[in-house]
Amino acid sequence: MSLTVPVILGSVRSDRIGIRAARFLIARLEARGHVAPLVDPAELGLPLLDRMYKEYPAGTAPEALERLATLYRGADAFLMVSAEYNHGIPPALSNTLDHFLEEYYWRPSAICCYSAGQFGGVRAAMPLRAMLSELGMPSIPSLLPIPRLQKALAEDGTPTDAWIEKAAAKFLDELAWYAEALGERRKAGTPY
Numbered sequence: 189m190s191l192t193v194p195v196i197l198g199s200v201r202s203d204r205i206g207i208r209a210a211r212f213l214i215a216r217l218e219a220r221g222h223v224a225p226l227v228d229p230a231e232l233g234l235p236l237l238d239r240m241y242k243e244y245p246a247g248t249a250p251e252a253l254e255r256l257a258t259l260y261r262g263a264d265a266f267l268m269v270s271a272e273y274n275h276g277i278p279p280a281l282s283n284t285l286d287h288f289l290e291e292y293y294w295r296p297s298a299i300c301c302y303s304a305g306q307f308g309g310v311r312a313a314m315p316l317r318a319m320l321s322e323l324g325m326p327s328i329p330s331l332l333p334i335p336r337l338q339k340a341l342a343e344d345g346t347p348t349d350a351w352i353e354k355a356a357a358k359f360l361d362e363l364a365w366y367a368e369a370l371g372e373r374r375k376a377g378t379p380y
Contacts, residue, residue: 190223192222193217193222193267194259194266195214195224196268196281196285197227198229198281199229199271199278199280200229206271207228208337208345209269210345211344213345213360217360224267225259234253237287240286240287253287256288260288264367265363265366266297267299267363268281268297268320269300270299270301270313271302271309272303272313275312276311277315292325293324294378295324296325296366296367297326297327298327298362299313299332300331300332300333301316301331303335304336313333328363328366331359332356334352340352
């Protein structure tokens, strides 16, 4: 089954390394026959949240929000690629997510977290997991933490450490399982 899984990158820094993880995961999703568009806050240029997408009168939302709303309504799951900023969620990721709500409902999410150090961003993953659940897209049980990302993946997303292929395969298997299961339930109807 082909799925649509937007890969939402959480950093806008000029020297960001998370783009490597996004490229890696997009390539792995596409190799499975899935559609995996990159949602890059650096390219979107969204303002700090003033109004959510749903708060704009029909047809008046900024073009970037209209594009994302269309993409998200057709998504089967969402994959976050998150750094860890001061043990928390990167502001660019939070801002990108906060513009929407209903578009996420009843779809699973997954978290790939990373850091330049040894903890792989897991301290940011915990508050992110709570946020994703509140937004209506609960995260799958597994995480894909990537410590020392700058050594684990080349700039183009090619792995330099063998463990990452095996870990990513299990992680993406789990995401696909949840996406297919929730997709079937959405077809039968949702609680509201």
